[in-house]
Amino acid sequence: MKKPAKRPVRSRVDPALTAKRSPGMAQTDVGSAVDMVRMRAHRLGRLRAELARRDLGACVLFDPSNIRYASGSRNMHIYTLRLPLRYLFVPVTGPVILFDYFGSEHLASGLELISEVRPAVPWDLASAGEQGGKRVKRFAREILDLMHRHCGNNRRLALDMFDHRAAKALETEGAMVSSVEEPMEMARQVKSADEIACMSMGIAVCETALSRMRTALEPGITENQLWSILHQTNIAMGGEWIETRLLNSGGRTNPWFQEASDRVIREGDLVAVDTDLFGPFGYGCDMSRTWLCGSSRPTAEQRRLYQLAHENIEYNIGQVKAGMTFRELVEKSWRLPDEFVPRRYSKIAHGVGVGFEFPNIPYRQDWAEYGYGGVIQENMVLCIESYIGREDGAEGVKLEQQVLVTGRGVQLLTTYPFDADLLA
Numbered sequence: 166m167k168k169p170a171k172r173p174v175r176s177r178v179d180p181a182l183t184a185k186r187s188p189g190m191a192q193t194d195v196g197s198a199v200d201m202v203r204m205r206a207h208r209l210g211r212l213r214a215e216l217a218r219r220d221l222g223a224c225v226l227f228d229p230s231n232i233r234y235a236s237g238s239r240n241m242h243i244y245t246l247r248l249p250l251r252y253l254f255v256p257v258t259g260p261v262i263l264f265d266y267f268g269s270e271h272l273a274s275g276l277e278l279i280s281e282v283r284p285a286v287p288w289d290l291a292s293a294g295e296q297g298g299k300r301v302k303r304f305a306r307e308i309l310d311l312m313h314r315h316c317g318n319n320r321r322l323a324l325d326m327f328d329h330r331a332a333k334a335l336e337t338e339g340a341m342v343s344s345v346e347e348p349m350e351m352a353r354q355v356k357s358a359d360e361i362a363c364m365s366m367g368i369a370v371c372e373t374a375l376s377r378m379r380t381a382l383e384p385g386i387t388e389n390q391l392w393s394i395l396h397q398t399n400i401a402m403g404g405e406w407i408e409t410r411l412l413n414s415g416g417r418t419n420p421w422f423q424e425a426s427d428r429v430i431r432e433g434d435l436v437a438v439d440t441d442l443f444g445p446f447g448y449g450c451d452m453s454r455t456w457l458c459g460s461s462r463p464t465a466e467q468r469r470l471y472q473l474a475h476e477n478i479e480y481n482i483g484q485v486k487a488g489m490t491f492r493e494l495v496e497k498s499w500r501l502p503d504e505f506v507p508r509r510y511s512k513i514a515h516g517v518g519v520g521f522e523f524p525n526i527p528y529r530q531d532w533a534e535y536g537y538g539g540v541i542q543e544n545m546v547l548c549i550e551s552y553i554g555r556e557d558g559a560e561g562v563k564l565e566q567q568v569l570v571t572g573r574g575v576q577l578l579t580t581y582p583f584d585a586d587l588l589a
Contacts, residue, residue, distance in 0.1 A: 204359035205237045205278050208352070209261070215348035216257050222319030223256040223312055224345040227326040230520040231349055233447050238263055238273050242406060242447075248289045249328060254308060259315030283307075288330065297330070305334035312340065325349060350523040354516055355544045360448065361569060364518070364546065364578065367404065367444025368452075368567065372581045374398035375440070375454060384432040384459050388412050392425040395440060404444035408521070411439035411563075414458070419554040419561035420508050432459035435467060437563040449517040451548045452579040453565035455587070463587050467560065470553045471587035473502070474562040477551035481513055482568060485575045487543040491526050492536065498529065506530060508561070510552040517548050517567065545570045546578065 212235050216224060226232050229242040232253045245251050245266070254262040260280030263273050270282040286307065287293060288300035312320060322335060323345035332342050356364070374395045381394055392412045399407065410424040415434040417423045430436060437455040444450060455471060457463050463471075480499040489497075498513050509528050516522035527535040541547075546569055554561025567579045 199359050199362045201237070201359070202277060204357060204363070205276075207357045207359065208234050209236070209255070209278055211352035211355070212255065212349065213257050215352045216255075216323065216345075219321075219323075219348055220319070221257065221321045221323050221343070221345075221348065222316030223254060224323040224325070224348070225308060226253040226255065226345065226349075227251075227324070227328075228520075230447065231325050231345075232263075234349075234353060234519050236261055236263060236273075236278050237276050238265075238279065239405075239447065240266060240269055240272050248287065248292075249285070249304075249326075249331065250287050250289075250292070251285050254311050256311070256315040257319075262311065301330045301334045302337075304331065305338045305340075308335060309338040309340060323348065353518050353520075353522050354524075355542055356518060356546055356569075357544075360518065361544075361546070361578075363446040364448040364450070366446065367442065367448045368450045368578055368580075370399055370402045370404050370444040371395075371440050371442045371450035371452065372579070373402065374442070375438070375452075375581050378438070379456060382430070382436060382456055382458055385429060387427050387429055388414055388417075388425040388436075389427055391430070391436070392438075395438070395442065399442055399444060402445070404442065405447055406443050408441040408443070409439065411437075411441065413437055416559055418455070418563070419558050421510065421552045421554065421561060421563060430458050433461040433464075434458045435470075435560045435562065437561065439563055439565065443519075447519045449520065450567060450579065451515075451517050451521070451565065452567055452581065453550070453563040454581065454583070455562045455564060456584055457587060466558075467562075468587055468589070470558075470560065470562040471564075471584065473505070474551045474553040474564045475583060475588060477501070477553065478549045478564050478566055481549050481551075482566060482575055482577075485514075485541060485547065485549070485568065485570060487541055487545075487570050487572060489541050491524055491539045491541070492532070494526060494541065495529050495532055495536065501528065501530075504555050505553050507556045508552070508554045510550050512550055514547045514549050517546055541570055543570055543572050 229245050233239050235255050251265045261278050262281045263279050264283050264285040267284045273279045273282050286304040288297045293300045320341050322340040323343050325345045335342050378394045412425040413423040414430045414436045418435050418437045439453040442450045477499045484497045512525045512527050514526045524539050548567050551564045569576045
């Protein structure tokens with residue numbers, strides 16, 4: 166085994182103390198840790214600044230995470246991921262107008278950033294049938310009318326989900342259509358203190374779920390039964406959704422990216438979980454842990470895999486500093502032993518907030534094809550990833566930590582413990 170890495174340099178802020186001081190889910194009139202009005206203003210201001218920087222007059226947002234970020238409004242998140250049933254008009258200056266699902270306009274009442282709520286004009290087949298063409302023209306004319314009123318002569322309009330009919334109709338009406346992906350991602354990458362407080366609530370929910378899952382993990386439980394605890398806890402505690410189904414056991418831990426199944430977990434199996442959880446207020450907790458099922462002692466190989474995965478993320482966390490480029494982090498990152506290169510994870514780090522976000526930072530083996538420019542900034546939140554499994558191996562280990570980049574170092578946001586028996 167490789168010589169243990171030096172302990173990473175982190176912020177002087179004690180992460181355990183920070184976790185103890187994290188806010189509760191309920192907001193109070195006195196002493197609330199999160200100022201929701203201030204947080205929403207911060208997020209909208211960052212988006213508008215990025216739009217103005219690119220000389221865009223406005224954007225129309227369909228992605229429910231983007232709508233949530235820009236306005237604080239949520240409704241039918243999963244349903245509206247695939248259908249144009251609600252959208253948000255955001256000009257650089259002027260009123261923010263929400264077009265919501267018919268009959269649910271009242272859900273935005275009390276959101277101070279939204280000046281007006283109108284019923285959306287859906288043009289999908291189920292909603293419009295043969296009237297889809299007329300509906301999408303009506304949508305485009307309504308958006309261009311708003312641009313005429315609030316964007317001066319600027320007709321540069323950014324969209325986040327390119328339905329070809331919508332883009333064509335908008336261009337026919339005179340809009341110069343482009344993607345809002347870059348300004349939105351640049352806005353979302355730096356978090357305010359209020360956002361971090363909301364994220365801490367989601368992490369608390371996620372770690373509660375992991376504790377319950379660990380207690381329930383006994384020989385005879387199925388992967389699906391264990392995975393359901395994560396969903397139940399998240400919903401019961403005010404969380405919102407989970408992006409994937411990444412829980413597997415025994416031989417299904419290698420290769421990675423095998424979804425939870427009805428497999429019965431057995432004594433001595435490794436069990437790996439990647440949460441991909443979005444909790445209260447839509448903020449993500451993306452952490453991974455691997456456990457040993459039952460009362461058996463881990464094998465030497467299980468310990469070796471686990472300890473290498475732990476060394477990997479601990480070392481990489483220690484390299485992260487505000488002001489360094491993505492390329493610098495890759496060059497300084499832990500060197501994956503050759504036997505684990507074929508089944509390496511797709512990245513060493515990625516951003517997270519109200520969705521999985523910019524950046525994705527690949528392993529050095531993949532830099533030439535997938536690497537790109539960028540700088541790690543103070544108040545970014547990154548998830549540091551590790552997967553260790555041999556191509557001919559029986560099992561694998563997945564570990565991941567979520568960290569906040571500060572001016573004084575890296576602060577852990579996820580504090581759920583690693584498996585002491587596997588580290589011993």
